[in-house]
Amino acid sequence: xxxxxxxxxxxxxxxxxxxxxxxxxxxxxxxxxxxxxxxxxxxxxxxxxxxxxxxxxxxxxxxxxxxxxxxxxxxxxxxxxxxxxxxxxxxxxxxxxxxxxxxxxxxxxxxxxxxxxxxxxxxxxxxxxxxxxxxxxxxxxxxxxxxxxxxxxxxxxxxxxxxxxxxxxxxxxxxxxxxxxxxxxxxxxxxxxxxxxxxxxxxxxxxxxxxxxxxxxxxxxxxxxxxxxxxxxxxxxxxxxxxxxxxxxxxxxxxxxxxxxxxxxxxxxxxxxxxxxxxxxxxxxxxxxxxxxxxxxxxxxxxxxxxxxxxxxxxxxxxxxxxxxxxxxxxxxxxxxxxxxxxxxxxxxxxxxxxxxxxxxxxxxxxxxxxxxxxxxxxxxxxxxxxxxxxxxxxxxxxxxxxxxxxxxxxxxx
Amino acid sequence: xxxxxxxxxxxxxxxxxxxxxxxxxxxxxxxxxxxxxxxxxxxxxxxxxxxxxxxxxxxxxxxxxxxxxxxxxxxxxxxxxxxxxxxxxxxxxxxxxxxxxxxxxxxxxxxxxxxxxxxxxxxxxxxxxxxxxxxxxxxxxxxxxxxxxxxxxxxxxxxxxxxxxxxxxxxxxxx
Numbered sequence: 090x091x092x093x094x095x096x097x098x099x100x101x102x103x104x105x106x107x108x109x110x111x112x113x114x115x116x117x118x119x120x121x122x123x124x125x126x127x128x129x130x131x132x133x134x135x136x137x138x139x140x141x142x143x144x145x146x147x148x149x150x151x152x153x154x155x156x157x158x159x160x161x162x163x164x165x166x167x168x169x170x171x172x173x174x175x176x177x178x179x180x181x182x183x184x185x186x187x188x189x190x191x192x193x194x195x196x197x198x199x200x201x202x203x204x205x206x207x208x209x210x211x212x213x214x215x216x217x218x219x220x221x222x223x224x225x226x227x228x229x230x231x232x233x234x235x236x237x238x239x240x241x242x243x244x245x246x247x248x249x250x251x252x253x254x255x256x257x258x259x260x261x262x263x264x265x266x267x268x269x270x271x272x273x274x275x276x277x278x279x280x281x282x283x284x285x286x287x288x289x290x291x292x293x294x295x296x297x298x299x300x301x302x303x304x305x306x307x308x309x310x311x312x313x314x315x316x317x318x319x320x321x322x323x324x325x326x327x328x329x330x331x332x333x334x335x336x337x338x339x340x341x342x343x344x345x346x347x348x349x350x351x352x353x354x355x356x357x358x359x360x361x362x363x364x365x366x367x368x369x370x371x372x373x374x375x376x377x378x379x380x381x382x383x384x385x386x387x388x389x390x391x392x393x394x395x396x397x398x399x400x401x402x403x404x405x406x407x408x409x410x411x412x413x414x415x416x417x418x419x420x421x422x423x424x425x426x427x428x429x430x431x432x433x434x435x436x437x438x439x440x441x442x443x444x445x446x447x448x449x450x451x452x453x454x455x456x457x458x459x460x461x462x463x464x465x466x467x468x469x470x471x472x473x474x475x476x477x478x479x480x481x482x483x484x485x486x487x488x489x490x491x492x493x494x495x496x497x498x499x500x501x502x503x
Numbered sequence: 504x505x506x507x508x509x510x511x512x513x514x515x516x517x518x519x520x521x522x523x524x525x526x527x528x529x530x531x532x533x534x535x536x537x538x539x540x541x542x543x544x545x546x547x548x549x550x551x552x553x554x555x556x557x558x559x560x561x562x563x564x565x566x567x568x569x570x571x572x573x574x575x576x577x578x579x580x581x582x583x584x585x586x587x588x589x590x591x592x593x594x595x596x597x598x599x600x601x602x603x604x605x606x607x608x609x610x611x612x613x614x615x616x617x618x619x620x621x622x623x624x625x626x627x628x629x630x631x632x633x634x635x636x637x638x639x640x641x642x643x644x645x646x647x648x649x650x651x652x653x654x655x656x657x658x659x660x661x662x663x664x665x666x667x668x669x670x671x672x673x674x675x676x677x678x
C-alpha cells in the first residue's frame with residue numbers, strides 16, 4: 090500500500106465492509122504514548138512521543154538530547170589534535186570513520202597532502218569499519234524486527250574485526266588511530282595476514298545472512314513497503330548514505346567528491362528503487378561486497394612508504410623518534426600542548442561514513458583552537474524525517490523505521 | 504581603496520556572479536577558499552536568494568547539507584547564520600551566510616524550501632538563540648524544554664555551564 094493511501098484510509102470506512110458505516114460511532118480518542126527514553130530498541134536514549142489512532146501513528150515527536158555532551162563547545166577549548174578522541178565518542182560503534190572525517194576536515198583547513206601509503210591504510214581501515222558498522226546494523230535491526238538468529242552470526246564476525254582493531258591500535262571501539270596528516274602506525278605482517286584470511290572467510294557468511302533473512306517471511310513482511318520515502322523528499326530532508334540511496338539517488342561522496350584512495354579503487358555504488366526498508370537492507374548487504382573489493386585492491390596496490398605527512402609544524406613526529414630524539418619530543422609536546430597555528434578561514438568537509446554524510450564545518454580565526462566546530466551528523470538529520478516517514482504506520486514499525494536509518498544517539502545528540 | 508582595486512581584477516566564481524547580478528541589493532560579498540564557495544547576503548534577501556538557488560535550473564541546489572551559526576561577540580552584527588547547500592545533479596556546493604544583530608536575532612526559516620531545515624534550524628535556535636520566522640515548531644531540541652540558562656554555544660556561555668553548578672563549593676574553591 091502506498092504511503093498516501095495508508096494515511097487516508099485510517100479515517101475512512103473500510104470499503105470491503107460498507108455495512109460498518111451504519112454502525113453507531115464508537116467514542117474514539119487519540120492516545121499519547123511515550124516510547125523510551127529507556128527502550129532496548131532505541132539504540133541509546135531516544136524518546137518518541139507518539140500520537141496514536143488505534144495502533145496507527147498519527148504524529149510522532151522525537152525528543153532528543155539525552156546524550157548531549159556539548160562536544161561542539163568542548164572543541165572550542167582544545168587544540169585540533171586534542172579533539173580526535175572526542176570524535177570516537179560521537180558514533181561510538183564506528184569510531185574510525187569519525188576520526189577519518191575529522192582528520193580530513195583539518196587537513197583541508199591546513200592544506201596538507203597525505204602520503205599515498207597512508208591514504209591506502211586509511212581507506213582500508215575505513216572500509217573494515219564500514220563492514221563492522223553494517224554488521225552491527227544488520228544484527229540489531231534483525232533483532233528489533235524479530236529475527237534473532239542473525240544477531241549472533243553478525244556479532245560473531247564483528248568480533249573478529251574488533252580483535253583486529255585491538256591489535257592495530259590497542260582499542261576495540263574508541264580507536265583514535267587516525268592522525269592529522271596520516272595514521273598512527275603502519276600494519277605489521279600479522280595484521281595483513283588476518284585481513285587476508287577475513288576476506289576469504291567473509292563472503293560465504295554474507296550469503297548466510299541473506300539466506301536467514303530472505304527466507305524469513307516475518308522479515309520480508311516487516312521490511313518490504315515499510316517506511317517508503319521518495320527520492321525528492323529524501324533529498325529535501327537531507328538524508329544521506331544507504332537511507333538516501335535506497336530511494337534511488339546515487340549520492341555517495343566516495344564517488345561525487347572522491348577522496349583518499351577511493352579514486353584509485355574500482356567499486357560500484359548500489360542504488361535501490363523503492364525507497365523502503367528492504368532496499369536499505371539490500372544496499373548494506375551489497376556494500377559488504379563492495380567493501381571487500383576495496384580492501385582487496387588496497388592490499389594489492391599498497392606500496393611501502395611514509396604513513397605521515399612531513400609537515401613538522403602540524404603533524405606528529407614518528408613515535409620511535411619521540412623517545413630517542415630531543416627535537417622530536419619538543420615537537421610532540423608543543424603540538425599537544427599548544428597546537429598548531431591554523432590559518433583564518435572556514436571549511437566544510439564531508440565524508441561518506443557508513444550511516445551517511447558525516448561532515449565537519451570548522452571556522453578558524455588563527456591560533457591553535459577552532460573558533461567554531463560544527464558536526465553534521467547523519468543520525469540527527471535522519472531523525473528529522475522520522476515524523477514524516479512514520480505517519481500512518483503501526484507502532485511496531487516505528488522501531489523498523491528509525492532502525493533503518495542506523496541511528497546512534499551519541500552521534501545524534503553530540 | 505586597495506582592496507577594491509584587487510577585487511576588480513580577481514574574477515568572481517560564476518555562481519557568485521550569477522547571484523550578484525540577480526540580487527544586486529542583497530548580495531554583499533563572495534569568497535572562495537580551499538575550494539569552498541561562500542556567499543554573504545543581507546538578511547532581508549536571504550530567503551529570496553535561497554529560493555532562487557533552490558529553484559533555478561542552473562544552480563538547482565536540492566540538498567540541504569547543514570545549518571550552522573557562528574558567534575562574533577565583538578562585532579556589531581553579532582551572529583552569523585550559515586546555510587550550506589549542495590546540488591546533486593550539478594555537483595556544486597554553496598555556503599550562504601548572513602549576519603544578524605543581537606537585539607534583533609531573527610531570520611526567515613527555510614523549512615518551506617528544504618524540509619530538513621526543520622531540525623537543523625531548531626538546533627541553531629537551541630544552541631545560539633537565533634529565532635527563525637515562520638518555523639513550524641521552533642522549540643529547544645538538544646537542551647531540555649525548560650532550560651533557562653541561555654544558549655550554550657554563545658561565546659559568553661562558560662564551558663562548565665551555568666546555574667546550579669555555581670553553587671558547588673569545590674568548583675569555585677581557589678585551593
